[in-house]
Amino acid sequence: MEILIAILVLGSLGLLFGIGLAIASKKLAVQVNPKLEEVSHLLPGANCGACGNPGCFGFAESLLAGKTTLESCRVCNEEVKEKIAKILGLALEKQTKKIATLHCNGGIRVKDKYLYNGVDDCIAANLVLGGQKSCVYACLGFGTCVKACPFGAITMSAEKLPVVDKVKCRSCNKCVLVCPKKLFSLVSVTYAVYVACSSHDLGRDVKSVCPVGCIACKLCEKTCRFDAIHVIDNLAVIDYHKCTSCKECVPVCPTKTIRIRE
Ligand code: SF4
Ligand code: SF4
Numbered sequence: 001m002e003i004l005i006a007i008l009v010l011g012s013l014g015l016l017f018g019i020g021l022a023i024a025s026k027k028l029a030v031q032v033n034p035k036l037e038e039v040s041h042l043l044p045g046a047n048c049g050a051c052g053n054p055g056c057f058g059f060a061e062s063l064l065a066g067k068t069t070l071e072s073c074r075v076c077n078e079e080v081k082e083k084i085a086k087i088l089g090l091a092l093e094k095q096t097k098k099i100a101t102l103h104c105n106g107g108i109r110v111k112d113k114y115l116y117n118g119v120d121d122c123i124a125a126n127l128v129l130g131g132q133k134s135c136v137y138a139c140l141g142f143g144t145c146v147k148a149c150p151f152g153a154i155t156m157s158a159e160k161l162p163v164v165d166k167v168k169c170r171s172c173n174k175c176v177l178v179c180p181k182k183l184f185s186l187v188s189v190t191y192a193v194y195v196a197c198s199s200h201d202l203g204r205d206v207k208s209v210c211p212v213g214c215i216a217c218k219l220c221e222k223t224c225r226f227d228a229i230h231v232i233d234n235l236a237v238i239d240y241h242k243c244t245s246c247k248e249c250v251p252v253c254p255t256k257t258i259r260i261r262e
Pocket of ligand 1: 103104105106107110135136137138139196197198199206210211212213214
């Protein structure tokens with residue numbers, strides 16, 4: 001008899017709690033905007049944070065709240081952006097793709113100033129006297145950018161320099177942020193040339209440690225018919241607003257520092 005009463009009490013309590021939970025789940029349910037689900041489903045799920053939001057879902061929330069623009073996502077392609085724009089009724093600005101571009105061509109050609117035996121990591125190596133390279137601006141070659149790229153777009157060459165696959169690169173900016181030497185920048189695919197050096201040292205000092213660095217000779221500056229390249233603080237700098245990609249500066253550079261994007 002006592003067992004029966006216990007079963008009845010527990011059963012009634014279970015039924016009561018069950019009904020309570022069912023009502024609560026209906027009453028307290030958080031209404032999810034179906035557009036939010038649709039948009040977050042279309043996003044790549046890379047969660048790279050390049051848009052300034054904590055992941056793709058955060059970006060979708062900001063987008064619906066009007067706090068960000070679709071153009072801020074550097075990872076999704078134009079097709080996906082067009083689909084999202086359609087769902088949200090947004091106008092989409094056409095953007096040219098940008099590719100991570102390395103502004104150093106030194107690699108194993110740059111003399112070492114000491115033998116580094118530490119962790120295989122550019123940030124760690126940079127903590128020891130700015131790294132093992134005699135040029136303080138040079139790529140350290142441990143491939144920290146390779147590990148940071150969420151899309152497998154960077155590999156290391158035989159010269160110990162990062163090589164960016166322009167098809168795989170999604171302009172997420174991770175390599176730009178992680179490189180302790182700040183050697184990457186995002187350059188539009190429409191620009192054919194770039195300066196593969198970041199050294200601000202005097203020409204004679206560059207020459208003594210690296211055969212491919214800018215020696216600030218200004219030959220490119222004198223050659224350019226469009227006033228698009230200038231030596232500023234011992235380094236050639238291209239003004240992409242003026243550059244016509246005529247490539248005339250490329251052959252005149254004695255150190256082959258101005259390179260054509262492959
Ligand atoms: S001089 Fe320029 S190309 Fe040479 S190692 Fe330094 S940054 Fe790189
Ligand atoms: S021609 Fe080459 S080495 Fe001379 S200033 Fe221009 S980039 Fe530098």
